[in-house]
Amino acid sequence: MDDVAVSAPGREACVRLDAENPLASLRDRFRMPRDVIYMCGNSLGPVPVGVPERMRRAVEVEWTDDVVRAWSSAGWHVAPERVGARIARLIGAADDEVIVADSTSVNLFKLLVAALRKNAGRKVIVVERGDFPTDMYVASGVAELLGGEVRMVRPDERAGAIDESVAVVALSEVKYRTARGYDMRAMTRAVQDVGALMLWDLCHSAGVMEIALNDCNADYAVGCGYKYLNGGPGAPSYSFVAKRHQADLRQPLTGWHGHAAPFAFVDDYAPAAGMARLRCGTSPQFSLIALEAALEAFDGVDLKAVRVRSEQLTSLFIDLFDAHLVSRGFGLVTPREVERRGSQVSIAHAEAYAIMQALLAKGVIGDLRAPDVLRFGLAPMYVRCVDVFDTVAALVEIVDGRVYERAEYRQPGKVI
Numbered sequence: 011m012d013d014v015a016v017s018a019p020g021r022e023a024c025v026r027l028d029a030e031n032p033l034a035s036l037r038d039r040f041r042m043p044r045d046v047i048y049m050c051g052n053s054l055g056p057v058p059v060g061v062p063e064r065m066r067r068a069v070e071v072e073w074t075d076d077v078v079r080a081w082s083s084a085g086w087h088v089a090p091e092r093v094g095a096r097i098a099r100l101i102g103a104a105d106d107e108v109i110v111a112d113s114t115s116v117n118l119f120k121l122l123v124a125a126l127r128k129n130a131g132r133k134v135i136v137v138e139r140g141d142f143p144t145d146m147y148v149a150s151g152v153a154e155l156l157g158g159e160v161r162m163v164r165p166d167e168r169a170g171a172i173d174e175s176v177a178v179v180a181l182s183e184v185k186y187r188t189a190r191g192y193d194m195r196a197m198t199r200a201v202q203d204v205g206a207l208m209l210w211d212l213c214h215s216a217g218v219m220e221i222a223l224n225d226c227n228a229d230y231a232v233g234c235g236y237k238y239l240n241g242g243p244g245a246p247s248y249s250f251v252a253k254r255h256q257a258d259l260r261q262p263l264t265g266w267h268g269h270a271a272p273f274a275f276v277d278d279y280a281p282a283a284g285m286a287r288l289r290c291g292t293s294p295q296f297s298l299i300a301l302e303a304a305l306e307a308f309d310g311v312d313l314k315a316v317r318v319r320s321e322q323l324t325s326l327f328i329d330l331f332d333a334h335l336v337s338r339g340f341g342l343v344t345p346r347e348v349e350r351r352g353s354q355v356s357i358a359h360a361e362a363y364a365i366m367q368a369l370l371a372k373g374v375i376g377d378l379r380a381p382d383v384l385r386f387g388l389a390p391m392y393v394r395c396v397d398v399f400d401t402v403a404a405l406v407e408i409v410d411g412r413v414y415e416r417a418e419y420r421q422p423g424k425v426i
């Protein structure tokens with residue numbers, strides 16, 4: 011990379027920035043995959059160091075020796091609440107406002123139904139075009155089930171679309187494709203000003219920035235366990251319900267684990283007090299245990315400092331983009347204003363698919379969002395400035411050498 015027209019840090023400068031990083035040692039809390047640059051923590055986080063030993067104990071001690079007794083003796087039964095309390099501290103909630111159970115899609119279903127029942131008389135669910143598809147798909151399923159209506163709006167239409175017919179607005183705090191972020195406080199207020207409820211999806215923000223759900227007066231939230239929380243493939247998701255909504259919360263999946271007395275085995279349903287009523291069936295213990303051990307990577311970590319590092323990484327990527335990638339046919343998808351973006355940089359290119367295949371072959375792991383967006387998740391606890399530099403350098407080589415034209419990189423159908 012020898013473009014001289016625009017000044018951007020060189021590789022040595024990046025090495026220096028990493029040496030000065032006050033959070034540099036946090037990378038040692040992860041087993042980073044060997045011989046690759048990992049830019050995909052926004053899809054699946056790497057393994058935190060405490061997880062393998064904790065999983066071994068879960069199998070070899072708890073399951074092997076305790077067997078069914080482990081539901082009490084090893085605390086398996088209360089794991090959804092216990093792990094929820096750990097996550098609560100990362101998202102500005104009280105310990106008893108968060109519970110871990112099911113997938114994000116399922117939790118969206120439970121909370122959107124609860125919101126429509128709470129705001130009875132109103133029928134509209136507002137979602138935003140370009141948000142993560144499952145959020146919109148689930149909203150349409152809920153609307154069909156309850157005789158509601160989904161109002162799908164573009165960001166520029168949002169102001170006019172949120173009126174007194176709206177029961178609930180569901181939005182990602184940071185968009186998965188663009189990394190565009192919201193002012194959670196202002197948005198929550200605007201939604202509540204017309205009497206609607208606010209449901210935040212934190213999948214792409216929790217773990218990489220400070221989140222203050224209660225300070226912002228959020229009503230509901232969901233988020234996933236396997237992205238920046240590093241809980242492992244298919245890790246369960248969490249739900250947040252503000253204390254003021256818990257007593258009359260009516261979610262539709264009334265399974266036995268959400269019953270007030272699950273082991274009384276009575277015939278009639280009565281919801282548990284508090285967040286436990288969001289449980290449905292038996293929880294996946296190994297997944298919960300992996301997530302719990304993974305969350306230890308956040309012990310003592312100041313998310314304000316994590317956000318500072320995140321801004322440094324994304325700003326560096328954009329500086330390098332300006333210096334080396336604009337001239338090579340790439341467009342910036344992520345907002346330039348630092349306060350309007352999450353911890354990811356997305357860039358577009360007409361040859362995005364083949365470029366990503368070539369990049370993967372070089373050992374740089376990012377991903378593609380069809381048709382033309384290349385995403386790079388810059389997880390601030392382990393991604394280094396030098397990784398950002400090397401990623402951009404690899405993109406330059408791929409384009410300048412027309413590596414993406416090779417047939418092997420043009421075979422369709424790869425997942426990332």
Ligand SMILES: *Cc1c(COP(=O)(O)O)cnc(C)c1O
Pocket residue numbers: 113114115116142144145182186211213214234247
């Ligand atoms: C990753 C993600 C999901 C994932 O949903 P699952 O049901 O856990 O597969 C949902 N919503 C958003 C915004 C996401 O980024």
